[in-house]
Amino acid sequence: MSSLKTARLLGNQPQFSREAHRALFFISLAVTLPVIVTLLTLNRPLQNETAPQGVVSLEMARTVDQQNRILNSWNEPARLRLAFSIGLDFFCVVVFTSSLVLACIWLADASHRHGASSSNLGLALAWALGIMGVLWILQNTLLAAALFGHATALTARITFGCALLKFAVMMLGLAYMLGSVAMLLRGQFRGIATHN
Numbered sequence: 001m002s003s004l005k006t007a008r009l010l011g012n013q014p015q016f017s018r019e020a021h022r023a024l025f026f027i028s029l030a031v032t033l034p035v036i037v038t039l040l041t042l043n044r045p046l047q048n049e050t051a052p053q054g055v056v057s058l059e060m061a062r063t064v065d066q067q068n069r070i071l072n073s074w075n076e077p078a079r080l081r082l083a084f085s086i087g088l089d090f091f092c093v094v095v096f097t098s099s100l101v102l103a104c105i106w107l108a109d110a111s112h113r114h115g116a117s118s119s120n121l122g123l124a125l126a127w128a129l130g131i132m133g134v135l136w137i138l139q140n141t142l143l144a145a146a147l148f149g150h151a152t153a154l155t156a157r158i159t160f161g162c163a164l165l166k167f168a169v170m171m172l173g174l175a176y177m178l179g180s181v182a183m184l185l186r187g188q189f190r191g192i193a194t195h196n
Helices: 001-009 015-046 053-057 064-072 078-113 117-145 153-195
Strands: none
Touching: 001 015, 015 053, 015 117, 053 064, 053 078, 053 117, 053 153, 064 117, 064 153, 078 117, 078 153
16 A cells, blocks of 8 residues: 555545544443453363364364364364354454454554654555455354364364464564554653653
């Protein structure tokens, strides 16, 4: 994305738009955090020798046999817990992805106003995170199919690929956010020291 396009997208945002954007981010974050805590709580009893990471182990299974071994390691109450977890994860896709996208756009705007070149990366990651959300939904749909015995070799490979891309893009997004916050804070402290 060229710097001219970035300037058009970020440089002319009215103040009320930035404030509304921040408000949406904090609302999304406030909803996301308890959902993540609930999912982590649901996942803990699913961790065993066959699935040391619980649901994540199922997501990263590359074959139908691996998926079935993991599913067979869980009793009926655990499978019900898994079904509820997958259902809740569909909601998590929406709120968590929204939080990450809004954060990337917010930080890209702040970086642009401070003259940093990382604003282009922030916008690119926002798009990538949106695509990640679509892959995440596909992954959850295929996990639900596997739970009800409708997995195939192809769906297992697709589930693994979606999970791999999901975690990769998620990590890139989080790394960008941490780096941007650190850079902006360093710039602010530098400005304070200069004025003093």
